[in-house]
Amino acid sequence: MESPATARRLVLVVDDDALLREYLGEVLRHAGHDTIEAGTSAQALRAIEERGRDVALAMLDISMPGMSGLDLARLLREETEIPFMFLSANDDAASARAAAEAGAVGYVVKPVDAPRLLAALEAALARGDDIRRLRRSETSLSSALAAGRETSIAVGVLMARFRIDRQLAFDVLRDQARSQRRKLGEVAEQILAAEETMNALHGAIVERLRNK
Known part of the structure; x- marks a missing residue:
């Protein structure tokens, strides 16, 4: 090959x-x-x-x-x-x-001359392939790390809101993702977005109560 x-x-x-x-x-x-x-x-x-x-x-x-x-x-x-x-x-x-x-x-x-050109070309192709692989692996790693951070934060949100331990929070998050046939990171993003909305609503309610 x-x-x-x-x-x-x-x-x-x-x-x-x-x-x-x-x-x-x-x-x-x-x-x-x-x-x-x-x-x-x-x-x-x-x-x-x-x-x-x-x-x-x-x-x-x-x-x-x-x-x-x-x-x-x-x-x-x-x-x-x-x-x-x-x-x-x-x-x-x-x-x-x-x-x-x-x-x-x-x-x-x-x-x-042809021999020198072809030798340089093959070396350049090999180096170019190495660079491509490195860039793609760095992109994949960055995405994985970002997803991991979001999942960790979402687990913390579940722990605080429902007063449960980390393992149970993670298990619930994972089971939810599986039942919806979605990636773990996607469900974590949804939880974080909902948490941000709830915090914003809570702030608005507090402000209205103060102004009464």
Whole structure:
């Protein structure tokens, strides 16, 4: 079975040099990958709107007229999960540092030969997959922790309102969720919302009694 990094992947190639773009596409397709090719950042963004969910990696020319590869990379990092690597005519430390700071998973200096390009591509794909998994696990963990906090607070509300111990409060909450075929966190949210409403009503009643 092929690993994710070596399986057939869709690569977005963005370079204003048409001949180089054609060459890169041929190399990638010969290696078993699919490509989308764009001559400008604007074309790349249109392609992403159409097929962004399928793109495994964006290969960006770091310097292009109009929106540069660096600017496009910042948009990708902020608004998508698409990892990116850079192609650059410059091999100076400043360009490499700018690429790293932008969050690139790879950096290849032109002129590019096929073996070096493919080695860098596979490494970038693997790194991109790792980053995606990390982001998704962090999101799942954050959601789980938030749900856990809400459940804990809801249990405390039940304990205080009905003067029962923590285990009984949790058991009642869990059984309620099961009977309604809902997630535990959803029932906890409902309890907390109801508690907030009751507290607001209690405050309003107290205020009216004071003003009599």
